[in-house]
Amino acid sequence: MEAISIGLLGLGTVGTGVVKIIEDHQDKLMHQIGCPIKINKVLVKDLTKERAVKIAPEMLTTNAKDVIDNPEIDVIIEVMGGVDETRNYLLQALKNKKHVVTANKDLMALYGSELLSVAIENSCDLFYEASVAGGIPILRSLVDGLSSDHITKMMGIVNGTTNFILTKMTKQGSAYEEVLKEAQRLGYAETDPTSDVEGLDAARKMVILATLGFSMKIDLDDVRVQGITNISEEDLQYAKQLGYTMKLIGMAQIEDDKVEVSVQPTLLGETHPLAAVNNEYNAVYVYGEAVGETMFYGPGAGSLPTATSIVSDLVVVLKNLVLGVNGKSIISPQFEKRMKEPNEIRSKYFLRLHVIDEVGVFANITSIFTNHGVSFEKILQLPVKEKGLSELVVVTHSTSLKDYEEILVELEDLSSVHHIKSSYRVEGNGHS
Amino acid sequence: MEAISIGLLGLGTVGTGVVKIIEDHQDKLMHQIGCPIKINKVLVKDLTKERAVKIAPEMLTTNAKDVIDNPEIDVIIEVMGGVDETRNYLLQALKNKKHVVTANKDLMALYGSELLSVAIENSCDLFYEASVAGGIPILRSLVDGLSSDHITKMMGIVNGTTNFILTKMTKQGSAYEEVLKEAQRLGYAETDPTSDVEGLDAARKMVILATLGFSMKIDLDDVRVQGITNISEEDLQYAKQLGYTMKLIGMAQIEDDKVEVSVQPTLLGETHPLAAVNNEYNAVYVYGEAVGETMFYGPGAGSLPTATSIVSDLVVVLKNLVLGVNGKSIISPQFEKRMKEPNEIRSKYFLRLHVIDEVGVFANITSIFTNHGVSFEKILQLPVKEKGLSELVVVTHSTSLKDYEEILVELEDLSSVHHIKSSYRVEGNGHS
Numbered sequence: 001m002e003a004i005s006i007g008l009l010g011l012g013t014v015g016t017g018v019v020k021i022i023e024d025h026q027d028k029l030m031h032q033i034g035c036p037i038k039i040n041k042v043l044v045k046d047l048t049k050e051r052a053v054k055i056a057p058e059m060l061t062t063n064a065k066d067v068i069d070n071p072e073i074d075v076i077i078e079v080m081g082g083v084d085e086t087r088n089y090l091l092q093a094l095k096n097k098k099h100v101v102t103a104n105k106d107l108m109a110l111y112g113s114e115l116l117s118v119a120i121e122n123s124c125d126l127f128y129e130a131s132v133a134g135g136i137p138i139l140r141s142l143v144d145g146l147s148s149d150h151i152t153k154m155m156g157i158v159n160g161t162t163n164f165i166l167t168k169m170t171k172q173g174s175a176y177e178e179v180l181k182e183a184q185r186l187g188y189a190e191t192d193p194t195s196d197v198e199g200l201d202a203a204r205k206m207v208i209l210a211t212l213g214f215s216m217k218i219d220l221d222d223v224r225v226q227g228i229t230n231i232s233e234e235d236l237q238y239a240k241q242l243g244y245t246m247k248l249i250g251m252a253q254i255e256d257d258k259v260e261v262s263v264q265p266t267l268l269g270e271t272h273p274l275a276a277v278n279n280e281y282n283a284v285y286v287y288g289e290a291v292g293e294t295m296f297y298g299p300g301a302g303s304l305p306t307a308t309s310i311v312s313d314l315v316v317v318l319k320n321l322v323l324g325v326n327g328k329s330i331i332s333p334q335f336e337k338r339m340k341e342p343n344e345i346r347s348k349y350f351l352r353l354h355v356i357d358e359v360g361v362f363a364n365i366t367s368i369f370t371n372h373g374v375s376f377e378k379i380l381q382l383p384v385k386e387k388g389l390s391e392l393v394v395v396t397h398s399t400s401l402k403d404y405e406e407i408l409v410e411l412e413d414l415s416s417v418h419h420i421k422s423s424y425r426v427e428g429n430g431h432s
Numbered sequence: 433m434e435a436i437s438i439g440l441l442g443l444g445t446v447g448t449g450v451v452k453i454i455e456d457h458q459d460k461l462m463h464q465i466g467c468p469i470k471i472n473k474v475l476v477k478d479l480t481k482e483r484a485v486k487i488a489p490e491m492l493t494t495n496a497k498d499v500i501d502n503p504e505i506d507v508i509i510e511v512m513g514g515v516d517e518t519r520n521y522l523l524q525a526l527k528n529k530k531h532v533v534t535a536n537k538d539l540m541a542l543y544g545s546e547l548l549s550v551a552i553e554n555s556c557d558l559f560y561e562a563s564v565a566g567g568i569p570i571l572r573s574l575v576d577g578l579s580s581d582h583i584t585k586m587m588g589i590v591n592g593t594t595n596f597i598l599t600k601m602t603k604q605g606s607a608y609e610e611v612l613k614e615a616q617r618l619g620y621a622e623t624d625p626t627s628d629v630e631g632l633d634a635a636r637k638m639v640i641l642a643t644l645g646f647s648m649k650i651d652l653d654d655v656r657v658q659g660i661t662n663i664s665e666e667d668l669q670y671a672k673q674l675g676y677t678m679k680l681i682g683m684a685q686i687e688d689d690k691v692e693v694s695v696q697p698t699l700l701g702e703t704h705p706l707a708a709v710n711n712e713y714n715a716v717y718v719y720g721e722a723v724g725e726t727m728f729y730g731p732g733a734g735s736l737p738t739a740t741s742i743v744s745d746l747v748v749v750l751k752n753l754v755l756g757v758n759g760k761s762i763i764s765p766q767f768e769k770r771m772k773e774p775n776e777i778r779s780k781y782f783l784r785l786h787v788i789d790e791v792g793v794f795a796n797i798t799s800i801f802t803n804h805g806v807s808f809e810k811i812l813q814l815p816v817k818e819k820g821l822s823e824l825v826v827v828t829h830s831t832s833l834k835d836y837e838e839i840l841v842e843l844e845d846l847s848s849v850h851h852i853k854s855s856y857r858v859e860g861n862g863h864s
Contacts, residue, residue: 017722021580021581021722024582024721024722025580025581025582025722027766028579028580028582028647028766029580031647031763031766032579032763129577135720135722135723135724135726136726137573137576137577137578140572140573140576140577141569141572141573141577144569144572144576144744144747144748145561145569145572145573145741145744146569146740146744147460147464147744147747147748148453148457148460148461148739148740148742148743148744148746148747149453149457149740149744150456150457150460215460215463271710273708273729276705276708278703281725288567288740290449290452290453290456290457290567290736290737290739290740291567291730291731291736291737291740292567292730292731292734292736292737293713293729293730293731294567294568294728294729294730294731295727295728295729295730296726296727296728296729297705297725297726297727297728297729298723298724298725298726298727299723299724299725299726302724304722304723304724305722305723305724307580307722308578308580308581308720308722308723309577309723310580311580312576312577312578312579312580312581314580315576315579315580316576316579319760319761323755323757323760325755325757328751328755329751331463331464334459334460334463
């Protein structure tokens with residue numbers, strides 16, 4: 001076979017990394033595939049911009065048709081981002097029988113099932129390893145490495161920005177706003193950090209993971225999402241004192257064929273494998289019925305790590321191309337989606353309250369929990385912070401989300417509860 | 433396609449797990465492959481033995497030919513262990529055009545390249561994911577997930593027995609012999625633990641990892657091996673005091689196209705991802721030029737975890753069978769082997785000495801290091817343990833193995849050095 005011809009949509013940070021890896025590792029790639037890889041056309045916004053890689057000017061175009069309708073091109077690599085326009089480009093590319101590799105989590109979380117169907121119809125490959133946890137080959141591990149197992153739980157630190165912020169807040173004892181600024185200065189957070197810090201970015205990745213891991217079409221609306229913007233230094237101190245580490249955890253669980261998916265700040269027991277994942281690193285913890293606990297750790301973003309996943313996907317496409325078996329590896333969801341109801345979602349919770357410091361308050365509060373059948377694993381009653389108030393921190397035993405939410409409403413209504421300061425999910429055990 | 437027919441060589445702990453997973457997860461497997469999987473014949477030593485799985489008596493045989501020469505069987509799963517006899521069986525099976533999945537690290541470390549060649553000649557698949565780190569899909573991650581990258585370093589905790597022993601020794605402050613007995617009682621160590629505690633088991637796994645990761649045929653003789661039997665409680669206390677964790681680390685590195693492979697007790701900086709891998713768990717840390725740091729964590733042994741890897745390999749074989757592309761995924765080594773010489777192997781070292789407590793001793797010792805151009809990162813001179821002796825602990829800056837070994841010989845010869853108590857490789861940084 002002569003050279004295989006690649007079209008690139010986008011030449012930003014990740015696109016540049018793709019060009020660099022294809023150039024630098026050409027020998028290794030050729031050894032695996034049996035023929036050279038050639039980049040043919042690249043869609044860019046600005047033809048005159050300075051680029052970090054050398055690329056012949058005639059290879060650049062501002063017209064997407066030069067890439068997606070180009071008869072010479074075998075495979076499209078999409079690293080332009082965005083949803084609506086990009087979706088149209090990729091649908092067209094697939095209809096033109098071009099295989100697609102994408103790093104676009106937003107697109108895959110929203111339109112993944114549509115794009116995969118069109119890929120199957122056109123006997124095309126469509127791979128998207130880089131869309132979740134950058135350089136970590138987690139999707140391939142779910143689909144191939146653990147293909148024989150029944151996966152029952154996935155927990156991911158799948159957003160590097162928030163993990164960086166929480167790590168720094170924990171280690172430095174600094175406030176959220178201050179660490180956010182540091183993260184922005186270092187390039188770990190965007191100028192508008194909303195999508196990261198409110199948990200939306202992580203939610204999109206959990207949609208992709210849950211869909212693959214449970215073989216069930218999960219939608220973005222199915223994910224309960226809570227961000228990290230309200231986490232205080234006090235919360236982190238209590239977490240530490242109780243033997244927990246605070247992480248933004250994407251959680252996907254299946255029990256009795258029913259699923260729950262959430263992204264929430266979570267107090268993890270300090271011995272949990274995810275508790276040691278710090279700074280901008282990502283990791284996905286996978287529990288399989290037969291294999292037990294596994295974890296996949298690595299860089300969640302960055303030009304070259306993300307490009308590694310993209311080009312590794314490309315290698316699979318090209319091996320398939322050489323063997324003539326493209327479009328055969330996409331497996332449609334095996335099951336109809338069934339989501340857990342709030343009365344079926346169970347967890348332990350950390351709750352921090354400011355209460356009026358008067359006789360009978362504690363009894364009133366505990367009776368609310370007792371009425372819902374919820375008991376405490378830990379209780380800390382602490383020195384008065386403000387005049388007339390005292391701070392109450394509890395960790396509950398496992399309770400249903402329905403009961404817990406009702407408890408929160410009833411506590412809000414209680415005149416002796418001054419303020420519910422914070423509430424987080426708890427996973428695993430802290431100090432005894 | 434009708435049912436695909438499997439032959440099993442062996443029905444011990446792992447073989448039983450394979451039968452169980454194929455039965456329990458039949459629906460998921462069928463969804464992926466498109467046809468049922470049927471176990472046809474099983475080679476056992478004893479036809480009458482009680483089994484943990486239900487299996488029809490007529491499926492059992494004590495004659496290997498009933499499996500390897502059986503025209504009905506498409507794929508052989510080898511879980512009987514052993515080397516010479518097993519090698520002959522698998523060579524015969526491959527010549528009979530049967531695909532092979534094996535969990536046999538001893539066999540693959542010694543005869544992997546021969547078996548893989550014969551597999552290619554006969555257009556057969558030969559997969560062996562379960563041979564390294566049980567349930568962790570590490571081989572597939574190296575070959576597929578990181579296929580586009582240039583891997584420069586692999587560090588593995590690839591032996592669960594020794595990791596269990598070192599974890600307990602560290603946490604309980606107990607002696608090696610005592611913890612070994614506990615491990616044997618709990619089933620984490622064999623009655624004869626030699627192969628585990630002397631590092632041979634880990635060395636075999638590092639041969640397989642290095643061969644795949646560096647695309648170079650590495651032999652068992654290329655691995656420098658040191659076991660854990662001489663590690664003392666004092667060593668672990670010093671490690672902790674200096675900010676390190678002691679692990680038995682399989683190390684494979686490539687620099688300027690030259691390789692070193694070793695298995696050695698190593699002091700890891702406490703923030704290294706492998707430092708938190710405890711008890712019987714395994715993990716493989718992989719450094720790629722582009723991706724940076726990744727780590728794959730999970731159970732290294734056990735019936736069901738190991739069987740998960742085997743049946744996941746089987747799924748790949750069967751997908752290939754359905755597509756008619758077996759035997760195409762084995763990639764022969766790309767490079768000739770080139771090993772580093774001792775003057776090219778560089779590391780930091782921890783060294784603990786008992787020295788005669790007299791004037792000028794320290795100067796004599798340091799001059800030996802200085803003559804070899806080696807300086808110290810840390811020095812601890814400690815209270816006299818025995819009358820007239822004092823304990824000296826140093827961590828060197830990076831030095832060549834050649835220099836370090838010469839230093840050890842010269843220290844032995846020094847009359848003021850009473851005894852070299854211990855010496856370990858150091859990786860990463862401890863407390864500053």
